[in-house]
Amino acid sequence: MTPGPAAEAVRVRVPATSANLGPGFDAFGLALTLYDELTVVPAESGVRVEVIGSGAGEVALDESHLVVRAIRAGLESLGADVPGFSLLCENRIPHGRGLGSSSAAIVGGLAAAYGLTGTPLDRDKLVALAHELEGHPDNVAACALGGFTVAWTEGDAGRAIRLDAVTGLRAWAYVPGTRVLTKEARGLLPTAVPHAEASANAGKAALLVAAITGRPELLLTATEDLLHQEYREPAMPESLALVHKLRGSGLPAVISGAGPTVLLLGGPGETSAEPGGDLPEPPDGWRRYPLGIDPVGVQVWSGESSPSAE
Template identity: 50%
Template sequence: MAADLVGRTVTVSAPATSANLGPGFDHLGLAFDLRQAATLRVVASGFSAEVTGEGAEDVPRDGSHLILRSAVAALADLGCEVPGLALTADNVIPHGRGLGSSAAAIVAGLLAGTVLAGADPEPERLLGLATDIEGHADNVAAALLGGLVIAYPGPDRVGAVQVPVHPDLAAMVYLPDTSVPTSEARGLLPAEVPHSDAAANAGRAALLVEALSRSPELLLPATEDRLHQRYRRTAMPESYDLLESLRDKGFAAVVSGAGPSVLVLGRAPSLTHLPDQPGFRRRNLSVGTGARVEDRSAVV
């Protein structure tokens, strides 16, 4: 079986994502039109990664690369082994900025491995594998399915549902020059929070689904958070100051994922009034689709 796979090649892509979106901690995710593409080829021996673009200088070039590890995990789950894989990727999603670069890599690798094995990419299976690798489902669910996603724990494995997004919804992200590891940002969160804060976030998260799907005029109150953003301020003081400044001006700003990027949600015309900010570069984003196979012509 392994020898039969040598030479098979597939190109896949997965979107950048933002998790939490303010109050939806670990359960809400939104995909964008910024996409990570990757080409994987089964080779006779060895694992290698040829990577350019964002964060290329910091990622491994061997089988420990996250896309390769994820592809191998997908193959193993299907009972397949390969003698080697060669990855080619041009990274476009900033690393360590809260835009789901790891989730995109995991989902891209899982999708590629599944296609190389000749199996159907069943979303439920891929979501379970992706969550096992990532540790939580919000980003990987959005990267896999696209659009706005609610991830939730099921009896055996995590589940996810897509929610229609208002056609006028757009986003602007402020990207800082520095990164913050997700593990560091998570380490700042308290083990317990006041009941009043938990109750407030539950209400805001429910309101946020309404705001993103049908009522963008509610985005400012809907993005209020008490569970995680303020606790991370010490790791990203400039980002938190920017967030507060933007919200004071009436913009629905949140920390993107674990940060330190600041995401602003709203109707596209309103985002044209956003100010520049020293130490940050801005990028316009639109809601994106989920992971997909870009080229499977070499898969037989």
């Protein structure tokens, strides 16, 4: 390996994401306007980690920290070496709530490695590397590419394409105070589903692509899921109850990722975007985030320069 250039500091901004979006299980992702920010400063040796916000006082502050591991993996993939660095994580994405906090850590760390070495960001390679670390490409794709993404695997490789969401599409995240582990949520899924349900779900997923990219009036029917949400109810009964309540009111609500956050989508001109407007209030102990769709994905910049969207 050859040493990377000693950049004064590298800053990274990485968005929250919502995966699945109902019928797009393990394939669809949406980048949201809620961000974690990383600042990485090269050092002669060692690693120093500071965490502010979500995860502070809970996550490791050494080489086992997920962002640190992603930075190391990124440097290795680039054939570079930065002996040490300090890392400041300013986390706004809630941990363990289905908004892609681990994907943000992985994509953010990999992007930081590009910044530390002065290498232009290769977003397709970033998706592939992040998939290797995360194990599934849906959240990391939206993190890396922004907008609405469709992800898949070819062999062991993660791939994705980005599509433009219809102008004015909005989202509201209803976030509970409790967490659900992705492993626990996945453990509730059956090994097989009836063919008729799989076929119907495929149709809904195809319709959801059309709804998000240009026909938002179809969001309610297009977000209907038959593959995973109801099976996960034992791990998040309040979340499923909220989904049913919102959908019963004609609002396109889904479980965000593996939950327990509930994501509500709204098309242009539909539903007040102001907190306390036309939307139902969150349950006690929950918080509602009014969000937009992030169109860019992860951004990296050094020193005082502006964020790069290459």
